[in-house]
Amino acid sequence: MENNETDQIQKPAEDLPKAYDPLVREPEIAQEWENDKIYAYDSSVPRKNTFVIDTPPPTVSGALHIGHVFSYVQTDIIARYQRMCGKNIFYPMGWDDNGLPTERRVQNLYGVRCDPSVPYEPGAKFEKISGKIKEYRNISRKNFLELCALQTKEDEKKYEALWRRLGISVDWTKNYNTVGEYCRRVSQRSFLDLFKKGRIYNAETPALWDTTFRTAVAQAEVEDREQKGNFHDLKFQVEGGGEFIISTTRPELLAACVAVVANPRDERYKKLFGKNAITPLFKARVPIRASKHADPEKGTGILMVCTFGDIADVEYWRKENLPLRQLIGRDGRFLNIKFGEGAFESTDCEAANAAYSKLAGLYAKKAKAVSVEMLRESGDLVGELKPTVQAVKFYEKGELPLEFVPCRQWYIKLLDNQAMLLEQGRRVKWHPEYMFKRYEQWVEGLNQDWCISRQRYFGVPLPVWYPLDAECNPDYSKPIVATPDKLPVDPQSDCPAGYSEEQRGKPNGFIGDPDVMDTWATSSLTPLISSGWGEDSDSHAKIFPADLRPQAHEIIRSWAFYTITKAWMHESNIPWYNIALSGWVVANDHSKMSKSKGGAITPENLLQKYPADALRYWSGKAKLGQDTMYDESVFKVGKRLVTKLFNASKFALLQIRGAQAPLSAADIKHALDRSWVEQLKILVSQAGENMRNFEYAAVLLAVESSFWDFCDNYLELVKGRAYEGNPEDRRSAQASLEWTLSVYLRLFAPFLPFITDETWKWHSAAKHGCDSVHKASWPSADEMKEMKAGEVSVYLTAKKILEAVRAKKAAEKRSVKWPVSGLKIEASKADIKALEASLADVLLACCIDRKGLAIAEKDDDAEIKAEVFLAAPEEDVKQQEASSEK
């Protein structure tokens, strides 16, 4: 071929953008994706070609934070990888707008409280209150629920906008919210199924009770908080003579004392077992018993059992069938009880009632102070208070300690099924693996069934009514459950089959259960919500079990555990094959970012400053399960990578465009190019392996470092040849650059979806017949199988010389293009052979004068060595010339 036929003059890149402004382009690119529907799920594709993600529905509570960005991007990276592997992706987004967080938010935003006794005001309008709320306005349940729905809609719009801005590739047609009609139906169907299977029951029993929110809570929502307290040494009399000291932190519960216990082996108290004690102040006669749960080492070794101080009290009370002396009411105040009535016995009712009258109506904290005062006065408080720090149980969203309050609640049976639930957990693949331990430990430590009823309003109603007898007493043992084809129901306004609305609350009529379900009762169904469980059996068969559940590790005991439980109870299966646990974003002081104050760092603010790709880069750097320090300098690095990708793509493209005929793998003939491609093949194969195992961070690290190597070294080495080499060598460089570029764009695509798609469209799209990189196939070494294998050493030796020359130039403070007049190389025979293959490129890239080149052969194991001599400065040369002329 003649030069003038093949080698066009390099086309200027006039049609390519000069610079890339991600803040402008990214939203436009996101819009293109939406227009082209490239993330749409295709329900006609068979299960084995589908990848199903059980996306966490974020709690709708005002704003997403940087921790959300972090974990959702990690999932999106996996989704995008799977999509490029040819999978049809089922990637929905749900909003968890159900429950207490929403109620609280609405209360505070609008200054309202729900009061079911207030009548509904149709069309009532409510304004947001700015500043402090002076007085809460009581509004009807229906108005309150409408307001909750309105507010969550507003928040959900903001959430969706942020996800789109970040390039989260969900299919927005698969959107649900947990309090919506569909989720209510699924949640109630779950209840009915569990009821039919005998896995759910209602019982009147002491439940963990939050007095602020006035609702029962489940074990999984309880957290311990360290509280300062005091031991109070109280003097108890023994009936028939004698006394002993009990050390207690809760003297206010004295009136609730139903027994006194010590360890059976405790010599100090052996003689008292079987006798009765008389409590101070209230003079109640309580049995003194032996129980192994009393620890001789703690306190004075003898303790009072109250109804109820803690779970040990509840267990002992239940086991020994002791009387119930409940003091604390649902609002947290001491009830108005009378000694001499019911279970409250006393040997001196008058004195007992006199004492108790000072406690009635008080909250626990005040009652404690008053009790201490009374005990000190009566002389029953011995010595000084001894300060102690104790772990006290709180509802995770609550501000006051939990109390045990007897009440009727619905429970799902967990304690009968621990072994099976462990087994189900084992069948799921945990990423990272060690997180399974947390699940295991939680299941083994369960001490209560799952309480799912909540005394709240904004939630899924329990689909149950109770029949009333002639005196209007409900019969809780014979609940009337809804019929499956009539869901969802609201027992407050709907009436059960076989009854009419007039019978509500009437003798021999019915009442609806006033409670709603725990949020987790619904969110534990997300894989079934997505699959269309109970409504679309084809879809269900395709979507359930899901492939992946991504979630945070602190909710293993709740969300992961409950989901596994429900999947087993409903479908005798695991809910998903894999669970990926993301870490937390932590501040410098190791506090969780989402909880720490200083809310200036919002995703929206960061996106004014950094590309979405840069935030994604930071997220993609963190391994699963691992906490990550919030560090803005990483965003800068990400931003730099985006810019580099833009420029390197543009530059590579300039070279490729010189080619007349389409390039192919067969054109890659030059040894240096083959060597380079060989390295890239290794990268591709490792990247695929790691991605399959959810080790995306390792992929980003490897791809990134390889890409910088490409820009700094390979591109420098070949650009001269691509520009002015002979036709065949030129074509080889061009073909190599073309493939390299397409590989990098695809490897980076899951992490940096915006910039990769932008540059993909310039050339690779046409080449691959695929207009978005996100529909392109993940690179594989197979793509290059028609090409002969290269020798990695060719590239590596060339790079060594390049580096040696650069080092010399830097040391001499010369520019990179400064000419090299002499180069002495010492190397093994093999290295010399490798180097000779790329010599022309090396000389060109380093500005080396071929005449000054000397290569000497050394031992086989010798390291390659290069001694570099720079040309003398021009002034010196001129001076020399001048002096020689003289």
Add this chain to the structure above:
RNA sequence: GGGUGGUUAGCUCAGCGGUAGAGCACUGUCCUCACACGACAGGGGUCACAGGUUCAAACCCUGUACCACCCACCA
């Protein structure tokens, strides 16, 4: 008290049997036909500590200390 993860350069982290790595920060250079939103080079580490296994240990084993988290601990 039980469990899990961690401790590697000033900072953030990778490496997980074969001569200590990256990025940031720092220092010094360089406008080289993609990129100064850039490039090149340089300084900087008893890989927490103590034992052990091994020809060889940051890496495996045992123990200790410290950090974080999960669970338990309410007399």
